[in-house]
Amino acid sequence: MNEPLVTLREVLGPADAQGYAVGAFTMCNAETADAIMAAAAEDNSPVIVMLGPKEEPVFGLPNTVQIVSTLARNYHIPVCLHLDHSRDPAQVQAALAxxxxxxxxxYSARPDEENIQVTRSIVELARKTGATVEAEIGYVGFPEATTEADNNGSIRSESHLTDPAAAEHFAHVTGVDALAISIGTAHGRSPGLPMLDFDRLAEIHRRVAVPLVLHGATGRDPDQVRQVVQLGIRKVNVATDLARAFADTMAEALEAGEGFFWHAEALVRVKQRWAAVVHRWIETLGSNDRLVDITSRL
Ligand SMILES: [Zn+2]
Known part of the structure; x- marks a missing residue:
């Protein structure tokens, strides 16, 4: 394999054709990337490794590319490295470079017209390097940052949910490769089990040709997740579950060591937990043993 890093199209195209979804896991350092890829390789699963704005300062963009390509080569798996949730065109440009x-x-928090305009310019830019672009229409909010979340942490106000006609128009005029939509999930830890708008998802899937993306799936019942995959979700973002595993492991290590622990020992333990999180999502999304869908085309 010459080029270990692949685009969203290469990963989500087969998923769309075969009716499964691929997990997109947020890394923040080499250890997270390694745990994610080790689990994916073990399950023969395609995988998307993401770096978000919170994680970007940990290593910076060029180092992240180096780390992820090296690990992907070592594991002999193609990996889609994806910049998550950038609200800064200059950062997107730096990532592509x-x-x-x-x-x-x-730009989903901005008016639709502005979202279309900025997304379109990024698609044009990405085409020059052959990169793929995800954008969002409707707004998957952050419960802690809004007063509109209900008691379950779900955001269901009509202004946040994706309008199917608007999504169809957006995908058509921007040329995006994947579209994140809002059907009632929210980022971060949700205390309850919000109801998802399955009818809305089915309608969006009927109208929009590009693969659909679900953000904020943490805490969702696996059956609900399987149902949204059946209805057309092809990429599911996972960040909070990995952060939770880290926080829990460190808290336990601190408690067991009465205020002190060896970070190396704790990191070894947390890598096992991260891998367990990834295995669980791969199973729920149905992407295990699907690696061949991609490698047979490379
Ligand atoms: Zn998100």
């Missing part, structure tokens, strides 16, 4: 094969530009 650093060698990211895929990016998300998120």
């Amino acid at each position: 650093a060698g990211f094969p895929s990016v998300m530009i998120d």
